[in-house]
Amino acid sequence: MSAILQIENVTAGYSADIDILRGLSLNVRKSSVTGLVGLNGAGKSTVMKSIFGFLRPRVGRILFDEQDITHGRPHELASKGLWLIPQDGGLFDYMSVETNLRLPIETRRAVNGLSRAEIDRRVADVMEQFPILQEKRRQLATRLSGGQRKLLEFGIAHVQRPTLCLIDEPSIGLAPKVAEEVFAHISTLAKTGTSVLLVDHNIRKVIEVASYVYVLTLGTVSAEGESSVFQTDLHGQVKEWLGINY
Amino acid sequence: MASRVSSLRRPAAPTSRTQLLVALAILAALAPLPSLGLEIYWQGVVITSLYYALLASNWNLLAGYTGLFSLAPAGFAMLGAYVTALLWTYAGVEPWLGIPAGAIVCAIVGLVIGVLTLRLSGPYLALTTLALAEILRVIVLNSFDITRGEIGLQVPALFAHQSSYYYMFLVAVGGFLIGLHWLLGQPCGLYLRAIRNDETGARARGVRTVFWKVFAFSVSSGLSGLAGALFAHYVIIVSPSIGHLLVTGLVMSMVVLGGMGTLLGPLVGALLVNVSSEYLRAAGDYQHIVFPIVVILFARFCREGLVGRAAMIFNARVGTQARSGAKATEVLASP
Amino acid sequence: MLSSMLVSGLITGTFYALMALGLTMIFGVLRIVNFAHGEFYMIGGFAYVLLYHNLGVPIAVALPAAVLAGGTLGWIVEKLLIRPIYAEFGGRQQGRDEYAIIVTFALSILLIAAMTKIVGPWSLQGPRLIDGPPLLLAGVRVSPHQIAALGIALAFLFGTLYLLNYSLWGRQIRAVAQNRSAAAVMGVDVGKVSTIVFATAGGLAALAGALLSNMISPSPDVGAFPAIKSYVIIVLGGLGSPLGALIGGLLLGVIESLGAIYISFSYRDTYGLALLVLVLLLRPNGLFGETRREV
Numbered sequence: 001m002s003a004i005l006q007i008e009n010v011t012a013g014y015s016a017d018i019d020i021l022r023g024l025s026l027n028v029r030k031s032s033v034t035g036l037v038g039l040n041g042a043g044k045s046t047v048m049k050s051i052f053g054f055l056r057p058r059v060g061r062i063l064f065d066e067q068d069i070t071h072g073r074p075h076e077l078a079s080k081g082l083w084l085i086p087q088d089g090g091l092f093d094y095m096s097v098e099t100n101l102r103l104p105i106e107t108r109r110a111v112n113g114l115s116r117a118e119i120d121r122r123v124a125d126v127m128e129q130f131p132i133l134q135e136k137r138r139q140l141a142t143r144l145s146g147g148q149r150k151l152l153e154f155g156i157a158h159v160q161r162p163t164l165c166l167i168d169e170p171s172i173g174l175a176p177k178v179a180e181e182v183f184a185h186i187s188t189l190a191k192t193g194t195s196v197l198l199v200d201h202n203i204r205k206v207i208e209v210a211s212y213v214y215v216l217t218l219g220t221v222s223a224e225g226e227s228s229v230f231q232t233d234l235h236g237q238v239k240e241w242l243g244i245n246y
Numbered sequence: 247m248a249s250r251v252s253s254l255r256r257p258a259a260p261t262s263r264t265q266l267l268v269a270l271a272i273l274a275a276l277a278p279l280p281s282l283g284l285e286i287y288w289q290g291v292v293i294t295s296l297y298y299a300l301l302a303s304n305w306n307l308l309a310g311y312t313g314l315f316s317l318a319p320a321g322f323a324m325l326g327a328y329v330t331a332l333l334w335t336y337a338g339v340e341p342w343l344g345i346p347a348g349a350i351v352c353a354i355v356g357l358v359i360g361v362l363t364l365r366l367s368g369p370y371l372a373l374t375t376l377a378l379a380e381i382l383r384v385i386v387l388n389s390f391d392i393t394r395g396e397i398g399l400q401v402p403a404l405f406a407h408q409s410s411y412y413y414m415f416l417v418a419v420g421g422f423l424i425g426l427h428w429l430l431g432q433p434c435g436l437y438l439r440a441i442r443n444d445e446t447g448a449r450a451r452g453v454r455t456v457f458w459k460v461f462a463f464s465v466s467s468g469l470s471g472l473a474g475a476l477f478a479h480y481v482i483i484v485s486p487s488i489g490h491l492l493v494t495g496l497v498m499s500m501v502v503l504g505g506m507g508t509l510l511g512p513l514v515g516a517l518l519v520n521v522s523s524e525y526l527r528a529a530g531d532y533q534h535i536v537f538p539i540v541v542i543l544f545a546r547f548c549r550e551g552l553v554g555r556a557a558m559i560f561n562a563r564v565g566t567q568a569r570s571g572a573k574a575t576e577v578l579a580s581p
Numbered sequence: 582m583l584s585s586m587l588v589s590g591l592i593t594g595t596f597y598a599l600m601a602l603g604l605t606m607i608f609g610v611l612r613i614v615n616f617a618h619g620e621f622y623m624i625g626g627f628a629y630v631l632l633y634h635n636l637g638v639p640i641a642v643a644l645p646a647a648v649l650a651g652g653t654l655g656w657i658v659e660k661l662l663i664r665p666i667y668a669e670f671g672g673r674q675q676g677r678d679e680y681a682i683i684v685t686f687a688l689s690i691l692l693i694a695a696m697t698k699i700v701g702p703w704s705l706q707g708p709r710l711i712d713g714p715p716l717l718l719a720g721v722r723v724s725p726h727q728i729a730a731l732g733i734a735l736a737f738l739f740g741t742l743y744l745l746n747y748s749l750w751g752r753q754i755r756a757v758a759q760n761r762s763a764a765a766v767m768g769v770d771v772g773k774v775s776t777i778v779f780a781t782a783g784g785l786a787a788l789a790g791a792l793l794s795n796m797i798s799p800s801p802d803v804g805a806f807p808a809i810k811s812y813v814i815i816v817l818g819g820l821g822s823p824l825g826a827l828i829g830g831l832l833l834g835v836i837e838s839l840g841a842i843y844i845s846f847s848y849r850d851t852y853g854l855a856l857l858v859l860v861l862l863l864r865p866n867g868l869f870g871e872t873r874r875e876v
Binding site: 052054073074075078079083084086089090091092093094095099103104106107108111 | 749752753755756759760762763764765766767768769770771
């Protein structure tokens with residue numbers, strides 16, 4: 001299976017003398033979910049930031065669809081078909097639910113050349129898929145509950161039809177039932193043709209949803225494999241990778 | 247997170263005893279100049295520099311150590327000066343009572359402004375102090391019957407000879423710096439610096455951040471008022487020009503040039519800026535053009551200022567010597 | 582008497598709002614206060630007056646040129662001085678505030694001093710937009726010039742507010758103000774938006790300076806009070822709130838004009854401070870504050 005995103009030997013960090021990522025290499029496969037797990041501080045969120053241009057790698061390169069995006073700026077990457085659902089706050093709090101859904105795609109209309117009818121259709125699609133958003137379409141995003149906010153962020157991602165969607169800790173702070181729903185939407189995203197790079201602290205769920213999993217330890221990949229391999233003796237393996245009692 | 251790491255690499259010894267010793271050495275070197283025949287004019291320049299050094303060190307206590315930005319150091323100096331001037335003019339109060347009264351009034355005003363603005367996070371202190379400084383000036387200018395507007399009020403001199411003022415300001419600056427050095431070594435000094443580095447973190451560790459911020463602002467306002475009141479009895483005429491925003495601009499450039507958050511920086515900055523101002527003024531009033539440019543360049547490219555930069559170089563050299571096995575003396579160890 | 586004072590207060594307030602709108606937009610997008618805002622006003626006033634008097638440029642050209650001068654200055658200032666904030670401080674608000682206050686305050690003094698060097702410390706009265714006998718408007722005598730100036734100010738004020746709320750351009754600006762990284766993810770060039778906002782704010786302040794140059798003759802330090810009033814207004818209206826800038830501006834205009842008759846005319850510039858103290862005491866988030874008190 002070919003890769004939509006290739007990270008090759010990337011070293012990155014926030015201050016000049018401390019590297020968070022140290023020679024990291026990983027691939028995200030087309031139209032499937034790739035999982036990334038690791039302890040707090042392993043550099044999971046830093047991977048996301050580096051891909052999306054919020055942090056410039058010092059060494060190495062990042063290829064998206066075989067195109068070098070190592071030094072791309074965030075807004076340029078958005079127009080290439082990348083999308084990010086950040087760990088906290090991907091919404092515009094003082095805009096309505098509907099504006100939150102529409103504004104990103106309308107912003108990129110100049111690039112993607114979508115017709116207004118197509119945008120309306122996609123928004124209507126999402127409203128149908130997430131009835132709660134339909135119900136609250138006129139409300140400000142700040143009035144939504146934590147779970148509803150996450151659903152809105154997935155709704156926005158659905159409207160974009162991105163080639164690659166980066167999802168950072170989607171289940172953090174959510175009730176187990178809502179988290180289930182969120183993971184179901186991740187599977188849906190992949191089925192509709194979007195490639196996903198998923199970071200989450202819930203290792204069991206990541207392995208369930210993802211087809212391929214990387215384990216990140218201190219900024220570099222310490223183990224990887226098809227998720228089916230991990231399902232048999234997850235306990236033992238996790239202990240071994242992370243050196244903890246899971 | 248990144249910046250927190252880099253802030254650790256800032257000059258390692260902000261309260262360094264070495265800086266205090268250098269500052270006292272500079273003051274000691276200035277002391278014999280009048281008896282060695284320094285002209286009256288240049289004595290005046292040094293006195294003004296020392297007055298500015300007081301305001302600048304005071305502003306540095308706020309901006310450099312606590313992270314609070316007041317735009318009214320000159321405004322408070324003017325307020326302090328007018329308190330003693332008005333008390334003298336209308337109640338015949340002697341300067342030795344009027345000067346502390348000026349300081350107390352400023353501390354109280356500072357307390358009120360501090361309580362109002364420092365509970366909030368955001369640029370409220372800078373906005374309010376700027377409005378206060380300018381509006382105080384308007385009140386003074388417009389209350390002609392009481393303050394005689396731009397003409398100003400006459401106050402009595404403290405001493406017969408200029409050299410006495412010279413020594414008074416030397417002692418005042420020296421005393422202030424020793425006091426500041428002592429304060430920064432106390433728990434409260436650590437609280438202030440913790441607030442500047444990471445206010446949320448400081449609060450999370452139980453520092454009463456609002457209390458200490460208000461405390462620092464009130465003390466600093468009072469001391470600015472004290473400096474202004476002392477200066478009033480040196481210049482003998484108290485006028486609104488003491489509180490002009492240009493003065494605040496000069497004070498800011500002294501601290502930024504010398505080094506924010508360094509004990510020695512404001513004194514060095516005040517001497518450099520005020521003495522070179524004399525030449526720039528003679529060349530055609532260029533000081534208010536040159537120093538803002540210097541400030542912008544330093545803020546952009548040399549945020550640690552001259553003293554901060556010197557301390558870094560010095561520390562680095564001491565560090566290298568230590569690594570190479572040479573006997574490193576603990577000159578720069580913070581108390 | 583009361584109604585005429587209200588009208589004259591609202592007229593003054595409109596010009597205050599014009600300045601405060603740009604300032605609050607800058608705060609919204611960049612989270613900093615531009616302490617050189619009064620100097621944009623001053624540059625606008627001088628550009629208008631000098632173009633007309635010294636170069637004989639007609640008013641119809643001099644006025645847009647003044648707006649352009651303020652806009653260009655804002656553009657340059659953002660690119661040269663403000664841009665590094667985001668490159669160097671990342672998420673650290675404290676360092677950003679320090680830098681912004683020091684740099685914009687120094688810039689303010691620099692511009693005043695430079696203008697004093699160029700044109701001298703005197704004030705120069707600007708030309709009227711139109712001449713004609715005064716008219717009576719709700720009991721207030723207003724000149725056709727004042728009406729024209731007011732009309733232009735209102736058009737720009739409401740035009741900007743309309744664009745901010747209903748155009749894609751304006752929504753993108755609000756998006757950056759509300760969530761900088763999410764705006765970047767959706768494809769907005771946040772750096773460009775910051776530059777545009779600074780230039781717009783500079784242009785609006787310069788417009789206020791030019792329109793008022795007949796009533797308040799520009800001198801190098803003329804910007805101090807309009808700037809202080811816009812600081813009061815943005816706190817009153819809520820930092821970062823465009824609607825708050827409008828309402829706050831009108832409110833301050835009315836309060837000053839009422840205070841001028843009922844309390845004292847010569848202290849009218851000080852009522853803003855009293856208002857500021859009241860707001861900080863009673864409603865520190867301002868009337869329309871979207872911002873949280875604690876981040």
